[in-house]
Amino acid sequence: MNKKILTFLILVWVTNPTVSQPDLNPGGATGNGETLYTDAKIAAASGDQERTQVRLELAKAEELLWKNNLLLLASKFNIDARRAGIEQAGLYANPNIFVDQSIFAEPTQRYFDFTRSGQTVVQIQQVFLLGGKIDKRVRVAELSAKMSEQEFYDLARALITKLRRTFYFIHYYRDAIAFYDKSLIALDKTVNSAELAYKRRAVLQSEVLRLKALLFFLRKEREDLRIKVLEKEADLRVLLNEDAYRSQSVAIVPILDLDFVEKATIEGFKLDNMLAKAREYRPDLKKAVQALRYEEANLELQHANAIPDLAFGPMYNRGGTAFQNYWGITAQLNIPIFDRNQGNIKAAEKSIQVRKQELKNLILEVENDVSVALATAKAKDDLYRKFRNTYTKDYADLAEDMILSYEKRYISILEFADFFETYRSSIVEMLRLQTDRMEAIEGVNYSVGTGLIVPSYKSNGESGGAKEGGSK
Numbered sequence: 001m002n003k004k005i006l007t008f009l010i011l012v013w014v015t016n017p018t019v020s021q022p023d024l025n026p027g028g029a030t031g032n033g034e035t036l037y038t039d040a041k042i043a044a045a046s047g048d049q050e051r052t053q054v055r056l057e058l059a060k061a062e063e064l065l066w067k068n069n070l071l072l073l074a075s076k077f078n079i080d081a082r083r084a085g086i087e088q089a090g091l092y093a094n095p096n097i098f099v100d101q102s103i104f105a106e107p108t109q110r111y112f113d114f115t116r117s118g119q120t121v122v123q124i125q126q127v128f129l130l131g132g133k134i135d136k137r138v139r140v141a142e143l144s145a146k147m148s149e150q151e152f153y154d155l156a157r158a159l160i161t162k163l164r165r166t167f168y169f170i171h172y173y174r175d176a177i178a179f180y181d182k183s184l185i186a187l188d189k190t191v192n193s194a195e196l197a198y199k200r201r202a203v204l205q206s207e208v209l210r211l212k213a214l215l216f217f218l219r220k221e222r223e224d225l226r227i228k229v230l231e232k233e234a235d236l237r238v239l240l241n242e243d244a245y246r247s248q249s250v251a252i253v254p255i256l257d258l259d260f261v262e263k264a265t266i267e268g269f270k271l272d273n274m275l276a277k278a279r280e281y282r283p284d285l286k287k288a289v290q291a292l293r294y295e296e297a298n299l300e301l302q303h304a305n306a307i308p309d310l311a312f313g314p315m316y317n318r319g320g321t322a323f324q325n326y327w328g329i330t331a332q333l334n335i336p337i338f339d340r341n342q343g344n345i346k347a348a349e350k351s352i353q354v355r356k357q358e359l360k361n362l363i364l365e366v367e368n369d370v371s372v373a374l375a376t377a378k379a380k381d382d383l384y385r386k387f388r389n390t391y392t393k394d395y396a397d398l399a400e401d402m403i404l405s406y407e408k409r410y411i412s413i414l415e416f417a418d419f420f421e422t423y424r425s426s427i428v429e430m431l432r433l434q435t436d437r438m439e440a441i442e443g444v445n446y447s448v449g450t451g452l453i454v455p456s457y458k459s460n461g462e463s464g465g466a467k468e469g470g471s472k
Helices: 002-015 039-046 058-068 070-089 133-199 205-240 258-263 271-281 283-305 342-387 391-407 413-448
Strands: 052-057 096-101 120-128 250-255 310-318 325-333
Touching: 052 058, 058 070, 058 133, 058 205, 058 250, 070 133, 120 325, 133 205, 133 250, 133 283, 133 413, 205 250, 205 413, 271 283, 271 342, 271 413, 283 342, 342 413
Parallel strands: 052 250
Antiparallel strands: 096 120, 120 310, 310 325
């Protein structure tokens, strides 16, 4: 009788739809690209039913990132600072005024005599920068500002990629946690039933311990996944810097356009075309080119600095020369005998060679990044599309056969537990594969430097897909 009760409980557990395969079909996406989450799933994934669940679409998250991210804001201020340097570089030198006044006039016995009896000298000089120094300084400052702009875009590229990967990670790992929670509820009931059966000597103690070990293993895995989700949520809070998501009591629920996720593919993208786009769009590559131009402009500036500047202006001297009121012109020019700016010129020449080698190395890195990213995305996508509709479905169909086998005592409860562990592993690994696949696709976007495969974010809910151009 006890064996029949235990068999009945296990059959209920296996056939319970709450432990069936998670919906891997993207048909669950709403018209505007939202995922239909159940309250139980959200609460399970958050680990705390009292946490406030806040849904967040990827388009909204990217908007908040551009608006609130502190690193992007700091980078914008850096651009403004570099642009201010352009204004400073174009300014002329201030005029110099020299005044010489006698303290005590001997003929009149007066202090600071400003009359005709005293001596006063006034001289004004203006420095004129020769050799086109101002234009060359402005050119250097402009290139410095352009480099800061590319630094901003490179930072934005990295942050957008991190945001999307974090979104995909949280979404699919919540699916995995929900699967664990449903499985743990059913398995916990089975363990309790097995303990009762053991007390009646209907099953062996080793079988009960095996089930308890499986239960402990699943709970530990579930907590490990939950901790990873919490860590990713923390990363998301830092990226968004939004008051609505800042509290730890808020569980961020990513809303994905699963229709886009399902249709996203790297088919049709050729390596040569992607390399050409990477050379066109990669901000770090643009920055390296600007750095080379900066050093070339700096070399021209250092050659100009070797040309001495001219100080020129009028002078008035009253009572200090043979003439009572003397008007003259002064001119000052350094003679470049010893210092001809040789050291700075040599340093600028060597800096050009440094930038050239760095640019060549970066081009090699970009080519390899694109090649590896494309191969990785293709491998992940092919693996996912090969097993998405058969792998987990086969295990679900096999579960019915395992029920009959256990009912007829063809297999032991340990064999049944081993099957469940394999079934659990197949579901979780499929969810991880989906995460890896989308992260690999984002890796393609990152390596090229533009959004080749991104959601369209259309208001009518149409899914996005592969597209050309449009650097983020």
